[in-house]
Amino acid sequence: MTATLPQPERPEIDAIVEMILYLYTESRRLTKGMASGFGLTGPQLTILKLLESFQDLSLSTLSERIRAQNSTVTGIVDRMEREGLVRRERSKADRRVVYLRLSEKGARLAREIQVEPMEIFRSALLSLSSTDLRDLLRILTKLQRQVVARVAQDGQKKSDGGDRT
Amino acid sequence: MTATLPQPERPEIDAIVEMILYLYTESRRLTKGMASGFGLTGPQLTILKLLESFQDLSLSTLSERIRAQNSTVTGIVDRMEREGLVRRERSKADRRVVYLRLSEKGARLAREIQVEPMEIFRSALLSLSSTDLRDLLRILTKLQRQVVARVAQDGQKKSDGGDRT
DNA sequence: TCACGATGCTTCGTGTACGAAATATTCGCT
DNA sequence: AGCGAATATTTCGTACACGAAGCATCGTGA
Known part of the structure; x- marks a missing residue:
């Protein structure tokens, strides 16, 4: 399974891993900074913008999209609901399912925020x-x-x- | 600042962002799974292997290396110290500095663990x-x-x- | 119909992860 | 010497982040 070839690429691989780590953590950090200007956290901004684009996202669909567990998203949505940004709405078709909707306040805030999550990384890619x-x-x-x-x-x-x- | 060019690359950029996110989160998850087989968490495994390679790492040096805040690393080291894996040692030269050393148990465990953090990503790169x-x-x-x-x-x-x- | 496994969500416990404030020490400057 | 800025670490409060366990609901097959 593990290759037995000589590996002259070791330093290159280390460098690549380093850079991916850098790009990811730095983008995360800057997204967070951006978000805090609006009284949001990073994940909250991400979810807000997602809900703006897609109406009728269930909690698990949302979890998949942002690659997090349901239990994590439950917490984030709790806090956003507490702030009056989103509402939970039980599906009538399947009463296990919870749909998430932006409130007026949430929708207004989403419109006000012009950037995407990972914006820095995106704009670097554009160059x-x-x-x-x-x-x-x-x-x-x-x-x-x-x-x-x-x-x-x-x-x-x-x-x-x-x-x- | 934001380019006014037409952007036919938008879907490509989205795809790239998606993939970076995927690669990062999946590597993290698998590292964690690996670590749990040894009774460690992901970050703990990372730190253990770092301390194995570099003797005399101060807490802030370590923080920089793994791109985390000092306060984060303080917590992780607390728990590793509680488990008897590492020791804190005040520098004699500068008594503000804390050096981290592996205990016997920590060193043994580090030797036992043959993989690097982000191993899956590394091995994918090798291909x-x-x-x-x-x-x-x-x-x-x-x-x-x-x-x-x-x-x-x-x-x-x-x-x-x-x-x- | 009705037991039962599967599915969607929440709860709980633990471990990151961060920023701000507190503490201890060192350094620069006078 | 000694005061104030700078540095290294810890503490604290909050917010993720995950897995395991729990609860409600759905679907299927006997």
Whole structure:
């Protein structure tokens, strides 16, 4: 499984990992700073903008979109509801489902905020040539495929039971 | 500042942001899973391996390396100290500084754990051709430069005072 | 129909993660 | 020497973030 080739690429790999970490954490930090100007946290801004774009998001759909667990989103929505930004609405079709809606105040705030989450990262991407952009997308796609495959394998191992708690 | 060009790249940019998010969160999640097999959390594994490589890391040096605030690392180290994995040691030269050292137990555990943090991401990178690897590094470097520049600007604005709390 | 597993959400306990304020120490300057 | 700014760390309050357990509801099959 682990390659036995010599790895002259080690320093390059370390550098790449470092940069991804940098780009991610810095974007997160700046989004947070942006959000705080409106009395929001980073995740709250993200959710606010999502609810502005998509009406009728259920809590689990929202969780998937932002790659968080339901229990995490429950908490964030609690706080946003407390602030009067969103409302919970039980689905009539399936009473287990909770739909999230922006309140007037929430909708107003969403309109007022002109930036996307990860805005800095996006605007940095815009500065790349279209060739670089295409290459980046292509390579990242390959990477993602690799990771997805490994995750699938891992998930299988777990349900096969070859696993100590 | 924001370009007024037409942006046919919008979907590409969204896709790239998505992928970075995916790669980061998934790597984090798998690192965590790995760590839990040894009774550790993700950040604890990261710190354990760092302390194995570098002796005499001060708390702030460590914070910088993992891109976290001092107050965050204080907490993580508290818990690791409680578990008997690390020791705090005041520097004699500068009594404000705290150096972190692995205990016997910590060192043993570090030796036992053969993987790096973000291991999945690293191994996915290894599957790329060296051309792709070079290109990726080159493009990410450009991106990072852009983000650094924007962060520097932002930092300056703040100290210039053009800022509401 | 009615037991029962699956699904959607919440609750709870623990561990990050951050910023602001507090504390201790060092350094620069006079 | 000694005062005030700067630095290293901790403390505190709040907000994620996750997994496990709990609750309500839905769907299916006997």
